[in-house]
Amino acid sequence: MNEIDFAVLGTGGIGRRTLEVSQHKEQLRPVAACDRNGIALDRDGLDVEELLDATEGNIAGDGRGDTDGPDAATDGGVATDSGGVKQTGEGAGIVASEQGEPTATPIDDVIAVAEDLDAVLIALPNLEHDFIPRIADRFADAGYSGVLIDVLKRSRVIGMLDERAETFEEAGLTFVCGAGATPGFLTGAAALAAQSFVEVHEIDIWWGVGLKSGYKDNRGTVREDIAHLDGYDIETARDLSDDEIEEIVEAHDGVLEFHDMEHADDVLLERAGICDAEDVTVGGVLDVRSDEKPTTTTVTVTGTTFDGERATNTFELGDETSMAANVNGPALGYLQSAVRRNRAGEYGVFGPAELMPGF
Amino acid sequence: MNEIDFAVLGTGGIGRRTLEVSQHKEQLRPVAACDRNGIALDRDGLDVEELLDATEGNIAGDGRGDTDGPDAATDGGVATDSGGVKQTGEGAGIVASEQGEPTATPIDDVIAVAEDLDAVLIALPNLEHDFIPRIADRFADAGYSGVLIDVLKRSRVIGMLDERAETFEEAGLTFVCGAGATPGFLTGAAALAAQSFVEVHEIDIWWGVGLKSGYKDNRGTVREDIAHLDGYDIETARDLSDDEIEEIVEAHDGVLEFHDMEHADDVLLERAGICDAEDVTVGGVLDVRSDEKPTTTTVTVTGTTFDGERATNTFELGDETSMAANVNGPALGYLQSAVRRNRAGEYGVFGPAELMPGF
Numbered sequence: 145m146n147e148i149d150f151a152v153l154g155t156g157g158i159g160r161r162t163l164e165v166s167q168h169k170e171q172l173r174p175v176a177a178c179d180r181n182g183i184a185l186d187r188d189g190l191d192v193e194e195l196l197d198a199t200e201g202n203i204a205g206d207g208r209g210d211t212d213g214p215d216a217a218t219d220g221g222v223a224t225d226s227g228g229v230k231q232t233g234e235g236a237g238i239v240a241s242e243q244g245e246p247t248a249t250p251i252d253d254v255i256a257v258a259e260d261l262d263a264v265l266i267a268l269p270n271l272e273h274d275f276i277p278r279i280a281d282r283f284a285d286a287g288y289s290g291v292l293i294d295v296l297k298r299s300r301v302i303g304m305l306d307e308r309a310e311t312f313e314e315a316g317l318t319f320v321c322g323a324g325a326t327p328g329f330l331t332g333a334a335a336l337a338a339q340s341f342v343e344v345h346e347i348d349i350w351w352g353v354g355l356k357s358g359y360k361d362n363r364g365t366v367r368e369d370i371a372h373l374d375g376y377d378i379e380t381a382r383d384l385s386d387d388e389i390e391e392i393v394e395a396h397d398g399v400l401e402f403h404d405m406e407h408a409d410d411v412l413l414e415r416a417g418i419c420d421a422e423d424v425t426v427g428g429v430l431d432v433r434s435d436e437k438p439t440t441t442t443v444t445v446t447g448t449t450f451d452g453e454r455a456t457n458t459f460e461l462g463d464e465t466s467m468a469a470n471v472n473g474p475a476l477g478y479l480q481s482a483v484r485r486n487r488a489g490e491y492g493v494f495g496p497a498e499l500m501p502g503f
Numbered sequence: 504m505n506e507i508d509f510a511v512l513g514t515g516g517i518g519r520r521t522l523e524v525s526q527h528k529e530q531l532r533p534v535a536a537c538d539r540n541g542i543a544l545d546r547d548g549l550d551v552e553e554l555l556d557a558t559e560g561n562i563a564g565d566g567r568g569d570t571d572g573p574d575a576a577t578d579g580g581v582a583t584d585s586g587g588v589k590q591t592g593e594g595a596g597i598v599a600s601e602q603g604e605p606t607a608t609p610i611d612d613v614i615a616v617a618e619d620l621d622a623v624l625i626a627l628p629n630l631e632h633d634f635i636p637r638i639a640d641r642f643a644d645a646g647y648s649g650v651l652i653d654v655l656k657r658s659r660v661i662g663m664l665d666e667r668a669e670t671f672e673e674a675g676l677t678f679v680c681g682a683g684a685t686p687g688f689l690t691g692a693a694a695l696a697a698q699s700f701v702e703v704h705e706i707d708i709w710w711g712v713g714l715k716s717g718y719k720d721n722r723g724t725v726r727e728d729i730a731h732l733d734g735y736d737i738e739t740a741r742d743l744s745d746d747e748i749e750e751i752v753e754a755h756d757g758v759l760e761f762h763d764m765e766h767a768d769d770v771l772l773e774r775a776g777i778c779d780a781e782d783v784t785v786g787g788v789l790d791v792r793s794d795e796k797p798t799t800t801t802v803t804v805t806g807t808t809f810d811g812e813r814a815t816n817t818f819e820l821g822d823e824t825s826m827a828a829n830v831n832g833p834a835l836g837y838l839q840s841a842v843r844r845n846r847a848g849e850y851g852v853f854g855p856a857e858l859m860p861g862f
Contacts, residue, residue: 462814480861502839
């Protein structure tokens, strides 16, 4: 496959790590990155090291996916999935990099060069359900005909993207949704593990994340997770102040446990024909005060074989693998796969499990 | 994806189970099957149930992949991976089915209808290294431009197929090699598990197979495995009589343990860019006197993450899943994926890990 030129929207925890991991992938060349205040663009490939050094602990955005700024009507703004130190004012975020240029319209600036892009990875929080779908609209409206890929988690957003499938098909756009760790990596693992069976009864995805050193860079992710706690939803989580989030974390001694999450794995596995969405359960434990995982990330798939045996296949991640490692490697793998699909003329909306061998 | 019409060469243990499992896959329609004595052909889809009932315990072939018969020069013969009861004479194998017609040239008969086929699954033993490559030659020479897929195990055969890559590309033929359980299912699992890492140090594939009830149907497989034992190789295993094989099995009390097998997983993972072939080890335990697995089939992938942590990811198959379940589901999954590649204009030789998302 030829080289893939790609852009990253958002340079919070996920966006920055995506850029970092892409340096290990020969075929991938990051040529653009943006946050709410600025854009870095180099068609010969960004100097990722300089960009990361300049933006570490210096993130534009507070993890709320805020699009209500003065330029929201024209550009939608670019939030990041991170809360950092220097969040506002001169020198915030990407403009602190030598490669960054300030702009009031970062997404439009990326769209302006989109015809040179093979893929755009959307590393933005999605606390408004339709935030990422609306970004996709803007790319489609502008005639972009490459790959869009996100790492979103919410089941209901998939439906919003599906409503746009025809538009994407007409535009020649291939959208891959939920291509991070979970959904994403673990959805793919579940689809693979299901291959022993002719009928799948139950898929259980259970994750552990230790986020002490990455806590500040991943507040957007923590905020999204809090929306899954009893008593909270996406709207209430979005309205929480940073102090209120700290109080919730404090009240749980830094360890948040989640059950029956509305994680898109369920609809993504159903789309791929693996099982019914209702047979998928997702939960996990997040510890923001330790980098050690509070529990082992495990996917179990229980089904019946063609010869009538009931069994459970298991996929387990080593406890030393960070969330960042399990998001970004798979996301870039799915990105490459999506570019191949796109070049072969396959357009529309795909989940990670649909990019697995034709299972 | 549109419906896939496919043929199976060989109706031994693997071929028959492939037909059976395909009944659970909506998009797959088996339209042809052959063994050394006959062919069954129905463009509207074979009656798989009738075919299986008629050929159960009634297999043409002795598991040696014998191509030395009188018609070898013109047709190469079709062996199966199985030894059965009524192996020769009238009514042996597929001709026992109402759908079966006797023929002296079964492979040529399939080639004669190949333009109607999207895929051909080669479920034949490969005790002569170049047996399957030579079958591929015949399809390519006849202008077949679909998918050929096999479940072979031997590393060195991949090289022989690679030598033919250009011929396949010119013919518009997509060849997928080693798409059974191991290599195949477990190679794919290793490729997936490697996604946490930017460098993979070691992949260990360890399988357990209990084959009591399937022993008679899978003598070809057992013979191939014996070739991996100390003191044997592919040539000596091929020359063993059934009695000699029984003696070997007896001497091991029915339990054969294998280490450092020349299993194609190593070269297939290297092809896909996952790790070096020498970092892959394959071994396992075969028990022909019990259907219970003598050990749990496990894939472990050890690597280093982008953030410098060394860890091991693990994929484990439930002990109740039979070899047949783990061969045929994945083989048909890879077959579907290969047809998609073929239709998109991707020709040549692929391993299972290359059909995974663009990892």
